[in-house]
Amino acid sequence: xxxxxxxxxxxVVLLKKELNLYFNSPVAYIVISIFxxxxxxxxARPLFVQNYATLRHVFDVIPLFFLFFIPAITxxxxxxxxxxxxxxxIFTLPVKKIEVLLxxxxxxxTIVLISIILTLLYxxxxxxxxxxxIGQTIAGYIGVVLLILFFSSIGVFSSSLTKNQIVSxxxxxxIMFIFFLxxxxxxxxxxxxxxxxxxxxxxxxxxxxVDARDIVYFxxxxxxxxxxxxxxxxxxx
Amino acid sequence: MIQIKNITKTFGKIxxxxxxxxxxxxxxxxxxxxxxxxxxxxxxxxxxxYLLQDNGTxxxxxxxxxxxxxxTKEIIGYLPENNPLYEDMTVYExxxxxxxxxxxxxxxxxxxxxxxxxxxVISRNISELSKGYRQRxxxxxxxxxxxxxxxxxxxxAGLDPNQAAEVRELIKEYKKDKTIILSTHILSEVEExxxxxxxxxxxxxxxxxxxxDLYKLVLKHNVIHFAGKxxxxxxxxxxxxxxxxxxxxxxxxxxxxxxxEIETEGDIDIRKDxxxxxxxxxxxxxxxxxxxxxxxxxFRELTxx
Numbered sequence: 202x203x204x205x206x207x208x209x210x211x212x213v214v215l216l217k218k219e220l221n222l223y224f225n226s227p228v229a230y231i232v233i234s235i236f237x238x239x240x241x242x243x244x245a246r247p248l249f250v251q252n253y254a255t256l257r258h259v260f261d262v263i264p265l266f267f268l269f270f271i272p273a274i275t276x277x278x279x280x281x282x283x284x285x286x287x288x289x290x291i292f293t294l295p296v297k298k299i300e301v302l303l304x305x306x307x308x309x310x311t312i313v314l315i316s317i318i319l320t321l322l323y324x325x326x327x328x329x330x331x332x333x334x335i336g337q338t339i340a341g342y343i344g345v346v347l348l349i350l351f352f353s354s355i356g357v358f359s360s361s362l363t364k365n366q367i368v369s370x371x372x373x374x375x376i377m378f379i380f381f382l383x384x385x386x387x388x389x390x391x392x393x394x395x396x397x398x399x400x401x402x403x404x405x406x407x408x409x410x411v412d413a414r415d416i417v418y419f420x421x422x423x424x425x426x427x428x429x430x431x432x433x434x435x436x437x438x
Numbered sequence: 439m440i441q442i443k444n445i446t447k448t449f450g451k452i453x454x455x456x457x458x459x460x461x462x463x464x465x466x467x468x469x470x471x472x473x474x475x476x477x478x479x480x481x482x483x484x485x486x487x488y489l490l491q492d493n494g495t496x497x498x499x500x501x502x503x504x505x506x507x508x509x510t511k512e513i514i515g516y517l518p519e520n521n522p523l524y525e526d527m528t529v530y531e532x533x534x535x536x537x538x539x540x541x542x543x544x545x546x547x548x549x550x551x552x553x554x555x556x557x558x559v560i561s562r563n564i565s566e567l568s569k570g571y572r573q574r575x576x577x578x579x580x581x582x583x584x585x586x587x588x589x590x591x592x593x594x595a596g597l598d599p600n601q602a603a604e605v606r607e608l609i610k611e612y613k614k615d616k617t618i619i620l621s622t623h624i625l626s627e628v629e630e631x632x633x634x635x636x637x638x639x640x641x642x643x644x645x646x647x648x649x650x651d652l653y654k655l656v657l658k659h660n661v662i663h664f665a666g667k668x669x670x671x672x673x674x675x676x677x678x679x680x681x682x683x684x685x686x687x688x689x690x691x692x693x694x695x696x697x698x699e700i701e702t703e704g705d706i707d708i709r710k711d712x713x714x715x716x717x718x719x720x721x722x723x724x725x726x727x728x729x730x731x732x733x734x735x736x737f738r739e740l741t742x743x
Contacts, residue, residue, distance in 0.1 A: 214538040218524075221535075225526040286522030290579075293486045293518075294539050295511040435505075437489065 215304030275356025283364035337409035344406025354426035444494035469632035515585035570601035
């Protein structure tokens with residue numbers, strides 16, 4: 202493969218533009234609010250009803266929430282530009298397609314990270330109520346960040362396939378759901394099939410184990426889907 | 439100098455461009471003319487590097503254009519068809535985004551805002567703007583980096599006559615030392631701004647040249663209208679006394695005034711002869727004029743299939 206030189210200044214400008222578009226429209230605010238509200242429920246219930254100081258339940262439901270939340274954030278990335286025709290503006294500016302892709306990907310990751318950073322309020326308030334395992338929580342957050350990187354790459358790839366945002370949502374949801382389901386049910390077929398899924402890797406982080414193999418799992422799949430997205434944006438539709 | 443060499447482009451089974459070649463000289467305003475679906479936009483998209491051709495090359499300043507070529511994109515300003523814009527941005531946000539990507543000083547924003555008279559709407563959301571303003575925003579973004587080559591795909595489509603005139607004014611103001619390629623359906627626009635015309639039909643070039651050249655293509659005969667009170671039937675008489683008449687027929691007859699349409703071969707102009715004859719014969723002439731073909735006639739003749 203030819204080596205491509207990236208212009209990081211241009212990526213930053215493009216990233217700023219993507220974030221600007223997110224925050225200029227109400228969609229990001231609505232989606233983030235719903236996400237935090239629902240997640241807050243899973244944080245508060247064990248705390249108040251069962252008197253547990255734990256984030257375990259929060260970490261458990263995050264992959265399920267991301268199935269809906271991340272496609273909703275990523276669906277517009279390319280689809281909207283295909284539909285409105287602005288893709289022609291971007292692709293005739295002096296930027297490389299890989300730079301556009303990285304900026305779009307990073308913007309989605311940033312938005313999801315912002316909402317996850319807001320959930321850091323949970324462990325901070327837990328510190329007020331009682332003891333909990335800080336190391337385990339940090340490991341859990343590492344798992345969440347890796348999951349964001351992975352799911353966002355699926356999202357940006359799906360968005361690069363179609364000019365219809367709903368179709369983009371459905372495609373990315375479906376791909377993510379397959380990985381989600383394999384982790385839950387794959388064990389009934391064989392452990393190898395289950396290993397393709399998310400749970401065997403993600404659960405390690407939630408239990409407090411940071412294993413290089415799990416990091417490699419998430420990062421290699423992220424790279425794979427980003428590469429597919431790159432191929433998709435460089436071939437004509 | 440832009441050289442377009444043997445460009446062929448197909449979409450599935452549809453041939454959008456078939457072996458198209460022509461050169462565009464520096465500082466020339468070239469108009470691409472053709473019916474909808476003729477391949478004008480496809481050609482422009484290939485020149486800008488947005489689309490990749492199946493065959494052939496586009497060479498700008500000795501460098502071939504390709505979708506990943508940054509250098510040619512730096513010297514081209516492009517206003518795509520239908521003028522797509524980021525609706526959720528303000529005019530200022532949009533122009534400063536383009537200026538940051540193109541790495542040009544903020545002074546350029548001030549200059550184009552002034553040139554395109556966008557001051558009043560600078561902080562408005564693009565989605566709130568009228569079509570005329572939107573077109574000016576698109577134009578401003580295209581010329582922000584002061585490009586050597588400006589490509590405008592139907593810059594006046596969908597505008598009312600006043601707005602269209604404003605955009606044409608902008609093009610004329612900008613034209614100094616610049617190469618401009620524009621596509622349009624509006625023939626008066628071509629006559630007003632273009633130095634050179636390329637007519638495309640179904641993916642092939644059917645004619646090219648400056649406007650006078652194109653007239654000559656269609657203008658095989660001179661047509662003269664001659665009306666008055668005559669004492670005899672001129673359809674038989676005139677070819678006998680004046681040379682070079684190819685065809686003559688009566689157009690109308692009213693109140694003793696007969697109007698003839700006379701076609702003469704090639705460049706022969708018989709108006710003086712007709713005048714002298716009328717004086718000699720003592721005819722009362724009410725009309726004697728040559729009929730010009732319009733660019734519209736040229737266009738229709740060349741692109742009707």
